[in-house]
Amino acid sequence: MALLSGKTALVSGIANRWSIAYAIARAFHAHGANLILTYEGERTQPEVEKMAAECGGVATMCDVSTDESLAALRAFIDKRGVKLDALVHSIAFARKEELAGKFYATSRDGFALALGVSAYSLVALCRELAPVFAPNASVMTMTYLGSVRAVSNYNVMGVAKAALEASVRYLSVDLGESGIRVNAISAGPIKTASARAVSGFTSILGDVAAKSPLRRNAVADDVANAAVFLASDLSTAITGHVLYVDAGYNVVGIS
Numbered sequence: 001m002a003l004l005s006g007k008t009a010l011v012s013g014i015a016n017r018w019s020i021a022y023a024i025a026r027a028f029h030a031h032g033a034n035l036i037l038t039y040e041g042e043r044t045q046p047e048v049e050k051m052a053a054e055c056g057g058v059a060t061m062c063d064v065s066t067d068e069s070l071a072a073l074r075a076f077i078d079k080r081g082v083k084l085d086a087l088v089h090s091i092a093f094a095r096k097e098e099l100a101g102k103f104y105a106t107s108r109d110g111f112a113l114a115l116g117v118s119a120y121s122l123v124a125l126c127r128e129l130a131p132v133f134a135p136n137a138s139v140m141t142m143t144y145l146g147s148v149r150a151v152s153n154y155n156v157m158g159v160a161k162a163a164l165e166a167s168v169r170y171l172s173v174d175l176g177e178s179g180i181r182v183n184a185i186s187a188g189p190i191k192t193a194s195a196r197a198v199s200g201f202t203s204i205l206g207d208v209a210a211k212s213p214l215r216r217n218a219v220a221d222d223v224a225n226a227a228v229f230l231a232s233d234l235s236t237a238i239t240g241h242v243l244y245v246d247a248g249y250n251v252v253g254i255s
């Protein structure tokens with residue numbers, strides 16, 4: 001059953017074929033959505049343009065760290081005369097050296113950089129794109145358990161994800177007036193470029209596979225299916241929520 005036919009979705013955060021956002025774009029396409037993909041810069045442009053073409057969609061650049069780039073994205077959407085039924089924010093960044101060792105070693109500018117790109121960008125995107133949201137649009141972002149638990153080496157990114165999840169709650173109230181939903185998917189660890197930047201990532205994967213109720217890791221397609229649900233009319237009364245797609249790992253205490 002096509003759950004997203006007739007809907008237009010903007011999917012940010014594809015860097016390569018391992019990106020969670022790429023699995024989401026493929027699933028949205030399979031469910032009949034029209035796609036606008038965004039990429040961070042020239043390095044990822046050729047790959048993302050190819051992916052957009054495969055999905056019958058379009059691609060455009062958006063570096064969420066500048067207001068000019070967000071305004072250019074808004075202009076791109078305005079020019080096409082479409083409204084967005086779904087927005088996927090799948091973007092995060094922290095310096096590699098701050099994803100290892102002591103959290104208290106985080107630098108002032110590293111903290112600001114991680115929170116700016118990984119959390120504030122959702123707020124900025126919603127502000128810029130609110131005028132082009134369709135009634136009952138669905139906004140979603142990607143978070144991780146490190147927001148609510150101290151996960152070794154995740155450090156400043158855990159603090160950024162806590163800010164991101166709080167932003168989801170505030171945005172859900174602001175945008176709820178217009179019938180727009182805002183949710184987060186808390187994905188289990190998945191081998192991607194961003195995840196590999198976290199020191200000791202492979203041992204996190206092993207721990208989840210051993211201890212999660214389902215005795216496996218979630219994969220990008222599991223996250224993509226949940227994203228389809230959140231973008232669809234099956235989730236119309238769900239907002240301000242963090243949906244765990246992690247094979248149940250978050251519920252386990254001492255195992």
Ligand SMILES: NC(=O)c1ccc[n+]([C@@H]2O[C@H](COP(=O)([O-])OP(=O)(O)OC[C@H]3O[C@@H](n4cnc5c(N)ncnc54)[C@H](O)[C@@H]3O)[C@@H](O)[C@H]2O)c1
Pocket residue numbers: 012013014015016018019020021039040044062063064065089090091092093117142143144186187188189190191192193194195
């Ligand atoms: N992989 C995991 O284990 C995991 C688990 C939970 C949550 N997440 C989250 O999922 C999201 C996607 O990450 P991923 O694992 O697919 O890795 P990824 O490296 O494929 O994706 C991260 C994306 O962020 C983009 N990005 C970074 N800075 C940007 C900027 N200034 N402007 C625009 N885009 C920018 C990159 O271009 C890239 O496409 C992130 O928010 C990540 O924290 C990942």
